Amino acid sequence: MLRLVCGNLNYSSWSMRPWLALKHAQIPFRTYDVGLRTDEGWKEKILSFSGAGKVPVLVDGSLSIHESLAICEYVAELAPAAKLWPEDPKLRARGRAIACEMHSGFSALRQTLSTNLRARALARPHSPEVAADIARILDIFRASLTTAKGQFLLGEFSIADCMFFPVVTRFRTYGVALPPEAEAYAAALFELPFVQELEGLAQDAPAIPEYDAALG
Ligand SMILES: N[C@@H](CCC(=O)N[C@@H](CS)C(=O)NCC(=O)O)C(=O)O
Structure with a gap:
């Protein structure tokens, strides 16, 4: 296995x-x-x-x-059969581009607003670098979701959603206000049964104090 x-x-x-x-x-x-x-x-x-x-x-x-x-x-x-990438080559190329952008970028957001699924912090002002990362991610979401034939970034759930899922949880953890299409996207992700399973595992995971410190 x-x-x-x-x-x-x-x-x-x-x-x-x-x-x-x-x-x-x-x-x-x-x-x-x-x-x-x-x-x-x-x-x-x-x-x-x-x-x-x-x-x-x-x-x-x-x-x-x-x-x-x-x-x-x-x-x-x-x-x-799971179609983790869409069949349409143009949509697949778009998916790979945004997945790579997530994989290699957004360092200010990743360093400052660290992933912490179960935690909720008070919303606070962001540095210009973090604000720019958030704006770019919301721009990707808007461009993807307003043309997608489905609830997820490329329509059906794909690797692009796997890559951006932790960012969506960071927005929830740190109280980042979302426009309506991003709000609906987050809700669709959080309703997935395997995402709920992950949230359950996160609840029971040991605390790492140095990461909780980012909550302020
Ligand atoms: N580019 C790597 C990043 C992996 C990464 O940074 N993992 C962190 C945990 S989330 C890690 O192993 N940190 C241990 C360390 O830095 O010593 C990937 O996409 O898998």
């Missing part, structure tokens, strides 16, 4: 992304939580799976894949 080597599912945004892809694809898998920043030897545990020293890592027999987006792509190839 596949094994997803992952971090704490309340905080580890990169771990959540392939977790969602695997769940949507209905591929059986086990998680191996390394105890990120809580358990002794967590870093060595990660290094025993990947020299990159980061989670997630997907283990499939003798193959270990690191990098969340590469794992999502592998899951899409294992389960084509």
